[in-house]
Amino acid sequence: MPESPTAAPETAAPETASPKTAAPETASPTTVVEDWLARFDTALQSRDIDGALALFADDCYWRDFVSFTWNLKTLEGKADIRRMLDVTLDDVAPHSWTLSEPATGDAASAEAWVTFETGQARGYAHLRLNDGLCWTLLTTMQELKGFEEKKGRNRDQGVSHEITKGRTSWLEKKTAREASLGYEEQPYCVIVGGGQGGIGLAARMRRLGVPTIVIEKNAKAGDSWRNRYKSLHLHDPVWYDHLPYLKFPEDWPVFASKDKIGDWLEHYTSIMELNYWSSTECTKATFDEAAGEWVVEVVRDGTPVTLRPKQLVFALGVSGYPNTPVFEGAASFLGEQHHSSKHAGGGDYAGKKAVVIGSNNSAHDICADLWEHGAEVTMVQRSSTHIARSDALMDLALGGLYSEQALANGVTTEKADLLFASLPYRILPAAQISVYEQMAERDADFYSKLTAVGFDLDFGTDGSGLFLKYLRRGSGYYIDVGASQLLIDGRVAVKAGQVERITPDSVVLADGTELEADLIVYATGYGSMNGWLADLVSPEVADQVGRCWGYGSDTPKDPGPWEGELRNMWKPTNVPQLWIHGGNLHQSRHYSNYLALQIKARMEGLNTPVYELQESHYTR
């Protein structure tokens, strides 16, 4: 069983194979895949949907990123696939399914990378066959024909070698372009929010020649990281964190500090020549039906400017506004109280009593920061929390895909992203459960010490651990980078329970425990992303879009119905020309590719029929 999240759940493999397609045991995986691809190609080209379906196992999944569906969609089982092919096949006109490198595995269980084409695009796919029949297929659009990025052999010359009078330099052209865009000339796309998400997406848009402006209210690119508490380092390792196109240098630390990431983002923005309007706040966006475009009001360095893009992307972060519960008596508190997002860190807390309400990532980091700076700290844990130790996470969950070893094994960042995506969300938990079982065993001593001090531990409702919690609810975990030991040692106290009220100098819990406090930090998370839309566009539009994030797993904080892809992320929403982008560095890097292609296709007037635009679920 591979160590990576791509590990296939043993129970999910189909038990029977069609005698017509079952591969002889002696055949190489490459022969088996080539045979499958030839049949698949023939079936699709002749629009023989029955023939194509015969190549799939009964238990099968086809996940498509844009190439067939102009959507992000997972089709589960043959009936779903049939419905999709019925609707899309003529338009998509797929062909030329070709193995891009030798397949791996064996005749009974083969895995392969595949290139293919559609009428409009070139794609890259990942295929898993069991006994010659498809179990999982991931198809992704990689480039639009005729609108390829100008790179490699197609890169720009940069300068004309014909000497003429009045030639303009690169800098003059760039300055003129920057002065004109947003004033004399309107951008095709506006991205509101210039954190890592907005920046990475803008880089892809620039490569594709989509005139785009990024609106960011902070003074400098990277400030969304710089403004966080001083001890913060990325919790994810460097191999997972690259931005599109430009990888971190090889000596970049495994866990970069937030200021180093801030500096990288700032330089990236400049090197990638993004139209990045810092110190600019978006105050309102409305859709002009008659013109078919957005009217985006921004205040740039204090001056109002109106932008009229065709496409509007919100990249304001996966979390909405800080969620600060209003406890009875909070207004009477005489000390300092603030949400975790306002906790700058550092400072002299010698002799101060601090109560941190919450037990996820921010709560742990802030408890550690306060302890380091002399405070007597108590963490109030209101619900169970998943803890994954950073080194265990790297060894067991990420290492197969994102590590030096993975690179040495030929798993590039791009391949790792696709492998990660190749297991649809229906079957991903089964693959993850075994990873977290290993983790529980490996760190059994650590976990028992943690529970011994009263910490309420979980591994997710189904034991599937951190990444699934992140996808489902975006909360409920801590990647342990040291704070758990403070709890184990009793250097930071932990008290499980609900806050009942706050007095002028304490936090009182439901069981009557009174925790004296000079400082209260509410590490209580963030609201829904819809809050941004309600404020900047309208409550009606926010409701029309519906819930963002979560895939309908029907687990805590991710109510059904099942959607199978993250709600409203990187794909068409129920509001035309409005898109949502974000996620961690890995997701922003990977999914910005598909979002950029969808927008580029619309700019070029290509036919982009969206297959089964998902319903909106839940309002704010």
Ligand SMILES: Cc1cc2nc3c(=O)[nH]c(=O)nc-3n(C[C@H](O)[C@H](O)[C@H](O)COP(=O)(O)OP(=O)(O)OC[C@H]3O[C@@H](n4cnc5c(N)ncnc54)[C@H](O)[C@@H]3O)c2cc1C
């Ligand atoms: C403590 C902590 C640790 C984390 N560790 C990691 C990690 O290790 N790896 C990782 O990938 N992620 C990590 N994250 C998550 C991280 O916050 C997100 O991955 C990241 O910030 C998302 O980037 P984004 O661009 O989507 O959003 P943000 O970085 O939040 O960017 C949104 C931007 O929108 C701007 N904005 C908001 N409103 C407006 C407006 N009206 N007009 C103009 N601009 C506006 C904001 O100023 C902000 O810069 C961590 C988060 C926290 C809190």
